[in-house]
Amino acid sequence: MAASEGKGRRWHADALAALKRHGVRQVGYVPDAGLSGLIAFCEDDPDIDATVLTTEEEGVALLAGAWLGGDRGCLMMQSSGVGNIPNMLAMRESGGFPLVMIVTMRGEHAEFNPWQEPMGRMTQPLLEAAGLTVTRAAAEDAVGGLLDDAFTHAYGSSAGAAAVLISQELIGAKTW
Amino acid sequence: MVGAAMDRRAAVAAAFRHRGADGLVVTGLGSPTWDAAATEDSALNFYLWGGMGGAACVGLGLALARPDRPVCVLTGDGEMLMGIGSLSTVARKAPKNLSILVLDNGHYGETGMQPSASDTTDLARVAAACGIADSRSIATMTDLEADAGTYFARNGPVFRRILIATGDAPRVLPEKDGVKLKARFKDAIGVRITHA
Numbered sequence: 041m042a043a044s045e046g047k048g049r050r051w052h053a054d055a056l057a058a059l060k061r062h063g064v065r066q067v068g069y070v071p072d073a074g075l076s077g078l079i080a081f082c083e084d085d086p087d088i089d090a091t092v093l094t095t096e097e098e099g100v101a102l103l104a105g106a107w108l109g110g111d112r113g114c115l116m117m118q119s120s121g122v123g124n125i126p127n128m129l130a131m132r133e134s135g136g137f138p139l140v141m142i143v144t145m146r147g148e149h150a151e152f153n154p155w156q157e158p159m160g161r162m163t164q165p166l167l168e169a170a171g172l173t174v175t176r177a178a179a180e181d182a183v184g185g186l187l188d189d190a191f192t193h194a195y196g197s198s199a200g201a202a203a204v205l206i207s208q209e210l211i212g213a214k215t216w
Numbered sequence: 217m218v219g220a221a222m223d224r225r226a227a228v229a230a231a232f233r234h235r236g237a238d239g240l241v242v243t244g245l246g247s248p249t250w251d252a253a254a255t256e257d258s259a260l261n262f263y264l265w266g267g268m269g270g271a272a273c274v275g276l277g278l279a280l281a282r283p284d285r286p287v288c289v290l291t292g293d294g295e296m297l298m299g300i301g302s303l304s305t306v307a308r309k310a311p312k313n314l315s316i317l318v319l320d321n322g323h324y325g326e327t328g329m330q331p332s333a334s335d336t337t338d339l340a341r342v343a344a345a346c347g348i349a350d351s352r353s354i355a356t357m358t359d360l361e362a363d364a365g366t367y368f369a370r371n372g373p374v375f376r377r378i379l380i381a382t383g384d385a386p387r388v389l390p391e392k393d394g395v396k397l398k399a400r401f402k403d404a405i406g407v408r409i410t411h412a
Contacts, residue, residue, distance in 0.1 A: 089280050091309055094301030101270030102277040109281025110407035131267030135394035
C-alpha cells in the first residue's frame with residue numbers, strides 16, 4: 041500500500057498538483073504533522089525525489105545544488121524550522137537561487153505549547169528580512185493559487201524566493 | 217592533534233587528478249575554495265563564499281539532479297562539523313555520484329587557527345556511522361594518489377577525511393559574485409538558462 045493512501049487533506053492534494061504543474065523535481069522537508077499528507081504524496085510520486093533533512097538549513101543548500109543541476113524544488117517545514125535557516129537564506133540570495141517554501145504554522149491559533157509562540161511570531165518578519173515574498177493561506181482553497189504565485193515569482197523572470205505560510209487555523213490546532 | 221601530514225595544495229591537486237572533463241566540484245567557504253581555485257579555476261567549480269555548513273547538501277542536490285555527472289564536495293573540518301547532520305541526509309539518499317572530501321587540519325584556518333573538534337571527533341568514523349560505508353581517513357600522499365581514482369568514479373557515495381598540515385597557502389581568490397558563478401556553472405554543464 042502506498043504511504044499516501046487514505047492520507048492527506050484537500051490542500052495537500054492541491055499543493056502536490058501545484059508542485060507538478062511547476063515541474064518540481066526535488067523536495068526537501070523536515071516533517072511536521074500538518075504536512076504529513078503532502079510529504080507522503082511527494083515520497084510516493086515517481087517524478088519527485090524527496091529528501092528528509094536533519095535540519096532545515098540543509099534544504100536551502102539542497103535546492104541550491106538542485107538548481108545548479110537544473111532541477112526545480114520545494115522546501116517544506118514547520119514554522120519553528122524557519123529559525124534555523126537565515127544564514128542559508130543569505131547564501132541563497134548571494135547565489136541568486138530561486139526558492140519556494142511551504143511553512144506550516146504553529147504558535148498562533150489555539151496553540152497548546154507556549155514554546156511554539158516565539159517562532160510563530162518571528163516566522164513572517166524573519167522570512168521577509170531574508171528577502172522572501174510571504175503569503176498566508178487562511179483557507180484550504182487558497183493554497184494552490186498561492187503556490188502558483190510563489191513558483192512564478194521564484195522561477196520566473198528573476199531568481200526570486202517566496203514562502204507560503206499555512207495558517208494554524210487551516211491546519212487545526214494540535215490535539216494532545 | 218591531527219593534520220601533520222600533507223600540504224593542502226598538493227593534496228587537492230592529487231585528489232582532482234582523475235576529475236576528467238565532466239567532474240563537478242562544490243567547495244565549502246574559506247580555504248577549500250582558494251585551494252580549488254588554485255588547482256584549476258574551472259567553470260564546473262561552484263565556490264561557496266558563505267552558507268557555512270551547507271556544502272555537502274549543495275553537492276547532494278546537484279548529485280541528485282545530475283546522476284550522469286560525478287560531483288565532488290571539497291570542504292574543511294570546521295565547515296563539515298557545522299553541517300554534520302548532512303552526513304545522515306547524504307547517507308540516506310546514497311547518490312553513487314557524490315564524494316565528500318574534508319581537508320582536515322584540525323583548525324578554523326580563516327579565523328585565527330582556533331582548534332576545531334575534529335581532533336576528538338573523527339569525521340571519517342562519523343560519516344561511516346551515519347551510513348556512508350565507503351568512509352575513511354587518508355594520511356599520506358601515497359595513499360591519496362592511490363585512492364583518488366574513486367572520487368570521480370560514480371561508485372559512491374564516498375567520504376574521505378584528508379589529513380593536511382596547518383600551514384597557510386597563498387590565497388587564490390576566485391570570482392565572488394555568486395550569480396555569475398551560478399551562471400557560468402550552469403552554462404558549462406549545459407543547463408539551459410531560460411530564467412533565474
